[in-house]
Amino acid sequence: MKRTLLAAVAVATTALVSLPANAQEMKAEVIHWWTSGGEAAAVKVFADQFTKAGGTWIDSAVAGAANARNAAITRTVSGNPPTAMQLNTGKQFDELVEGDLLADVDAIATEGNWKNVMPAAIIAAATRNGKMYAVPINIHGQNWLWYNKAVLASVGADEPKSWNDALAVLEKLKADGKVIPLAFSGQKNWEQNLFNAVMIGVGGAQMWTGILGKRDAALAQSAEFKTVAVTYKKLKDYVDPGAPGRNWNDATNMVIQGKAGMQIMGDWAKGEFVAAGKVPEKDYGCTVLSNGNGGYVMGGDVFVFPKAKDPATTKAQMTLARLMLTPETQIQFALKKGSIPVRSDVDTSALDACAQKGMRYVADKAQQMPSGDMLAPPSLTGALQDAISQYWNTNMSADEFSAKVAAVLKSAE
């Protein structure tokens, strides 16, 4: 008994002693929430690149974005951080930077010339105190309109360009009475996403940054904001009674099957069309609605790297940061994920028609619009979400709603 114990201690000591010899080996434990088929294939692109570079990728997928973030943040704060963790592009890592818990990637960014090939809003969202602390890896457009070409053709309608066009098409579909005009998933975050699409499309860029960025309470009481509110509520006339509680992908499938005409959803919806074997610009169309000076709302994902004591870990982190943004990785990743690359200097010929459309929007500076998550902290977007959801689901008037939004903006410090 005693001898076994001694032997065990001896082995353990040898292991400890031999650790520095292995220190050059790069190990990366990465926490992310990409668990569905397409997502897992996309994250494997990173893993393969890292393995090729001589590293060991330890995959720590946690189902559910909020769960993954909590797990990663708790571990970072309690001193046992992962090598890298996924967050959404935006304010989610503000407090981690304030607490000096993250390593910056500024050197890699300069070396890779990131600042000249990425949209300014994305760079800004990854930068704190003049240094880049996050690696943005993709752009998800949040305010796409997806429509079934055959359904729109059946009422003689063309692709809508503006919200006014879209309302006219919806009215035609309703009068025709064969399909549900607007496929909708009545959950709080999608109610907010639809509102955001109307806010940027009808209210324009100034409204968008004024409300979410500057938190201008007076703007929320303006006539322009009320127009946004009224347009949003009008959409409820084109939604079916089964919408409350529906999942977004079920709504997308209503469009795919021709049971509904159109849907407002981020470009992750494309995965559903692809899975159903539909061809973009032939079976279904995609566009971004705007009554003039709207924009393309860019969300996405970033990876951040908690500060590490071990230089080997730091080396692994910087290698990961570099690899994630090479043009080859970027295009491979985007193909699997359905998003578009953050770099504008990649060869986009392999992307489908809708993704290429997205690349064109992003290339236009006037269209680049930071997402709500980039402009406002989760506590504020959450409070707005409650107000929007109440407005959509009750008979609250547009005036009451704008007063409520103004109050929310005022209470956000």
Add this chain to the structure above:
Amino acid sequence: MRLSLTSKLSVISALLPALMVMLVVYIGATSWTAWMSLTNSRMLPNNNFVGFRQYQLLFTNDRWITSVHNIIIYGVLFVSLALLIGILLAVAIDQRVRAEDTIRSIYLYPYSMSFVVTGLVWQWLLNPTLGVQYVLRSWGFAGATFDWIVRPETAIYCLVIAGVWQASGLVMAIMLAGLRGVDDEIWKAARVDGLPKWRVYISIIIPMMGASFATATVLLSTAVVRLYDLSVSMTNGGPGIASEVPAKFVMDHLFERANIGLATAAATTMLVTVIAVVAPYLYWRARKGEVR
């Protein structure tokens, strides 16, 4: 003397783990939560004291007010309906019916399911385009409408339906045990007096079952306070904020919305409310004990 000291020591050492758990986990964590509610903590806890500002925000927050209203509606209806249906089921089974074991298992079966499963099943049943309404209409009842779950003013009652469906079986089991504990002599005496059966139940048997009622009520009440998963899986608080509940408010603000200050203020308010309800009862129990 010496013996009694060692035995005291062993008692203390045996109780120590439990005592430590209580001190650290309950008292410690609760006081920390109460302290956090007085700070402006967002994603990470901090110690910036802001007084009662979070409480001020909490009580002007529509979603919190709605959550509180909902938990009162749910609490009253859920406890009373589950008790009522549970006791009716128990009395029915108490009539020495055939296949009693099978029926009892069927009644108790819903309780073996998690609230998440219950919520999903009822979400589908109540959805007007998939469930009961759809079936009725496809049978030819064109005007049949049962769309409570998609209407903000009625969604909370859908949670009550699902909750009662799940918990009634448990109440039945507790009540049945109580009924079986009643002395046969009482039944014989009642029969001699010529009392009808329902009268015996209402005036004699049920008043004798105070302990069973207390057990069932306590179990149901704790289920009310921690109501969370049913709201998440059935309606996710919707439509709008119509079926939000306090525990969900706390969870959402603690994690998704990175607002620890507001979440802990809500949690502390829940705790204070529960204490305000339970304390008079404990006091009354203690007094009763003294008198005895």
